[in-house]
Amino acid sequence: MKNFITTADWSQAELQDLLDLATQFKQGLSSQALHNKSVALLFFNPSLRTRTSFELGTWQLGGHAVVLEPGKSAWPLEFEFGTQMTGDAEEHVIEAAKVLSRYCDLICIRAFPKFEDWQIDRQDKVIKAFAEYASVPVVNMETITHPCQELAHMQAIQEKLGSAKKKKYLLTWTYHPKPLNTAVANSSLLIASKFGMDVTLLCPNESYLLDERYLSLAKQNAESSGGSFQITHNIEEAYQDAQIVYAKSWGALPYFGNWEAEKSIRDQYKHFIVDEEKMALTKKGLFSHCLPLRRNVKATDAVLDADYCFAIDEAENRLHVQKAIMQKLIQH
Amino acid sequence: MKNFITTADWSQAELQDLLDLATQFKQGLSSQALHNKSVALLFFNPSLRTRTSFELGTWQLGGHAVVLEPGKSAWPLEFEFGTQMTGDAEEHVIEAAKVLSRYCDLICIRAFPKFEDWQIDRQDKVIKAFAEYASVPVVNMETITHPCQELAHMQAIQEKLGSAKKKKYLLTWTYHPKPLNTAVANSSLLIASKFGMDVTLLCPNESYLLDERYLSLAKQNAESSGGSFQITHNIEEAYQDAQIVYAKSWGALPYFGNWEAEKSIRDQYKHFIVDEEKMALTKKGLFSHCLPLRRNVKATDAVLDADYCFAIDEAENRLHVQKAIMQKLIQH
Amino acid sequence: MKNFITTADWSQAELQDLLDLATQFKQGLSSQALHNKSVALLFFNPSLRTRTSFELGTWQLGGHAVVLEPGKSAWPLEFEFGTQMTGDAEEHVIEAAKVLSRYCDLICIRAFPKFEDWQIDRQDKVIKAFAEYASVPVVNMETITHPCQELAHMQAIQEKLGSAKKKKYLLTWTYHPKPLNTAVANSSLLIASKFGMDVTLLCPNESYLLDERYLSLAKQNAESSGGSFQITHNIEEAYQDAQIVYAKSWGALPYFGNWEAEKSIRDQYKHFIVDEEKMALTKKGLFSHCLPLRRNVKATDAVLDADYCFAIDEAENRLHVQKAIMQKLIQH
Numbered sequence A, B, C: 001m002k003n004f005i006t007t008a009d010w011s012q013a014e015l016q017d018l019l020d021l022a023t024q025f026k027q028g029l030s031s032q033a034l035h036n037k038s039v040a041l042l043f044f045n046p047s048l049r050t051r052t053s054f055e056l057g058t059w060q061l062g063g064h065a066v067v068l069e070p071g072k073s074a075w076p077l078e079f080e081f082g083t084q085m086t087g088d089a090e091e092h093v094i095e096a097a098k099v100l101s102r103y104c105d106l107i108c109i110r111a112f113p114k115f116e117d118w119q120i121d122r123q124d125k126v127i128k129a130f131a132e133y134a135s136v137p138v139v140n141m142e143t144i145t146h147p148c149q150e151l152a153h154m155q156a157i158q159e160k161l162g163s164a165k166k167k168k169y170l171l172t173w174t175y176h177p178k179p180l181n182t183a184v185a186n187s188s189l190l191i192a193s194k195f196g197m198d199v200t201l202l203c204p205n206e207s208y209l210l211d212e213r214y215l216s217l218a219k220q221n222a223e224s225s226g227g228s229f230q231i232t233h234n235i236e237e238a239y240q241d242a243q244i245v246y247a248k249s250w251g252a253l254p255y256f257g258n259w260e261a262e263k264s265i266r267d268q269y270k271h272f273i274v275d276e277e278k279m280a281l282t283k284k285g286l287f288s289h290c291l292p293l294r295r296n297v298k299a300t301d302a303v304l305d306a307d308y309c310f311a312i313d314e315a316e317n318r319l320h321v322q323k324a325i326m327q328k329l330i331q332h
Helices: A012-026 A049-060 A093-103 A125-133 A147-161 A183-194 A212-225 A235-239 A259-272 A276-280 A311-331 B012-026 B049-060 B093-103 B125-133 B147-161 B183-194 B212-225 B235-239 B259-272 B276-280 B311-331 C012-026 C049-060 C093-103 C125-133 C147-161 C183-194 C212-225 C235-239 C259-272 C311-331
Strands: A038-043 A064-068 A106-110 A138-140 A168-173 A198-202 A228-232 A244-248 A286-288 B038-043 B064-068 B106-110 B138-140 B168-173 B198-202 B228-232 B244-248 B286-289 C038-043 C064-068 C106-110 C138-140 C168-173 C198-202 C228-232 C244-248 C286-289
Touching (some): A012 A147, A012 A183, A012 A311, A038 A093, A049 A064, A049 A311, A049 B038, A049 B064, A049 B093, A064 C049, A093 A106, A093 C049, A106 A125, A106 A311, A138 A147, A147 A183, A147 A286, A147 A311, A168 A235, A168 A259, A183 A198, A183 A212, A183 A244, A198 A212, A212 A228, A235 A276, A286 A311, B012 B183, B012 B311, B038 B093, B049 C038, B049 C093, B093 B106, B093 B125, B106 B125, B106 B311, B147 B183, B147 B244, B168 B235, B183 B198, B183 B212, B198 B212, B212 B228, B235 B276, B286 B311, C012 C147, C012 C183, C038 C049, C038 C093, C049 C064, C049 C311, C106 C311, C125 C138, C138 C147, C138 C311, C147 C183, C147 C244, C147 C286, C147 C311, C168 C183, C183 C198, C183 C212, C183 C244, C198 C212, C198 C235, C212 C228, C286 C311
Parallel strands (some): A038 A064, A038 A106, A106 A138, A168 A198, A168 A244, A198 A228, A244 A286, B038 B064, B106 B138, B168 B198, B168 B244, B198 B228, C038 C106, C106 C138, C168 C198, C168 C244, C198 C228
């Protein structure tokens, strides 16, 4: 694979190879795979873990990462083709991608949806444009999926449970005062189903279903991997016997760009918070979240501070899996 | 010591060890104490010297520094505990400190007071929370004290005067159009008294006294070190025979959060500016300031451009003392 | 030369030396000329290419670059002398230049005009103040000229045409919705005339003539180098037989600070866009632009995507020429 944009493009065996290399890095493997090489990190949105782990991972592999923020420290970019650029954008992605390819050996992109029109956002235009015009590999640092988070999550699951296969996995929607990106939720379904888990998606009602593309991929993955996929709106049923509980909030797709209308609906579901009562329904279930997380909104202090919470381990794994991804892509 | 948060936690001998190592660095000592190690630099406020000297110091010791700006390039953070995070903060310091501890070997924090309520600001919650939840050493890059500046200042004083003991030291308040942080003023008292200087604090009136905590520490330090500490509002008396004049502006604590009321008071004291007339009262006194400094507001061009001004030397020393601090903490 | 502020200070032979070294870097020359050395990159304005290429170039030469943004991540700076600093600026360039000279071995500055008063902007105060007070070499990353772009441009021209001498060179003004900096236009005239090209400046009318300083320098350069320099407002005449077409938009100097008045004039000249019809008038002419560029405003998609467009090659050369500049200055 030239790029790392979505795990849907990678087989389970290929992803397991990345995870095995990540585990070697975690155990102390030293590599200079990026010796004399450089990486462009383009952030259209804020970041703590992603920036730190990509910048340090690049450095640990002997390379150098440049952090660019289009629209802030760097020029605002245009992603439409054939358009007359009379708006805010000073530069077209065609030039940005081509020029960065001359300077750098990898281009990594964080570009969240604009939350105005899901039919546009779901096309993932920003990273696809970079991938089309860059002559070096492109890595997804979160757009409409978050594949680096997927691998960090799965590495942590395998650390805790050994094989993920046929383990009971719950992705639960939670409340959040703002409508958030569906990326990590989409990614949660993709990776858990790819590795043969028995996956349950819990959300308040049909409005909070994820995009059909990811529901279909989860079904297909489950069929191929020997896992299963089901959807429920019943909290008690969802938590029953779960071995992994993964929490995420997201905005309802039918209300995209019309958030005032959704707010009154969303506000009725604050009780989706992950708390000790719900965790008690699980089969000694483990909890995680991609972070950042609002305490006592998405999950309680008690859950986050419990021994069964592995969110910090998952965050650490970001460093290891990203080093594996960069090394594989550069050696391709 | 695990952390470097305030010099009040360090003995004079320990601080002198740091200064001696800093001097070795200044004389060309090469060290790879941070080989394969990384440092997180968290800036909640702007910086020129601090950022440059920490980033370069880390690199000179073989490590790599990551610069993070919570609320700008990184997520805004919450520092209250047990709260329901429904405000602006997307992430809690608990997670930020734990995650950064997985990626980095040192965490350095710049977090100025919010200038709304000194009873809250004086608790220094931000850096204390990081210190509590981080598993790696935490370094103060200026909060309510500025201990790195203290060491750079003392290194410069020793360069100029040899031993600081019993030398006459003046900390003078100056005018500034905005109410500034008291950190460097607190720090000035702490370090000068710790090293046995005869310390005078000059400020316009009782409203401009520093927090009782630092006045008490200055008295205690003076008793232990054989120095002395006095307060005056009389400019001529204060400058008389001074060997070091250190200037700083700060907001009056009784007016914290009520700056309009203070402004009319502060505006009466523009004559506290350090000028040649006042310097002529000293005993061939040397002048310095932590920088940044507004010329012809805090001190005149003539004072800043005089041979007796060592502000640039002091700024250079930031690099050397911070390398010493990082090396000591990492080798602890 | 201590500094690299304008190519007007350098002879053609000296510039050719830089170009030759740049070509060696492009061909794979490895150098550790900045080993243990550091570079301050001060950006008062946004950047993609400049930041990336300077940061990576420094790293490739064994050094480390620190990126500073005065007024954002770093303190706002004052450039007037003898003034009472009661405005926004917290720090004077005197201190900033002196302190950075203690930490770093080179200081690079991007400081665009303020677009309020050309009589002030044309003095290039910011970089000149740094050059005066810094004790290390200062490099221009674009102020009222853009000499690094000049060298990258000339390196690309020599790659395409061999010697530039007596080749027909067109600098054409183009439309842009905002009044832009004249820096690259000034630079285009300086470098093309320095290398003996037959230079034509095409602009809509007398209001769009560049500053007399650069018109005079172009004439003088042409006389010394055996080239020529002419000005025209006739599009067809200008393009006739051109071998290099370089496009740039800029604001009209007589309307500096009065942009509303200029807008209605500028809007009449949208047809100055570089398109295939105009390029067909040339002698198999090549096209370039310094980037960033608004597609279908300054030049059409067809021109930018044509084989005769070398803007990406020119952008790549930024890396190579800047490494040459930094190496020469540091070894001086």
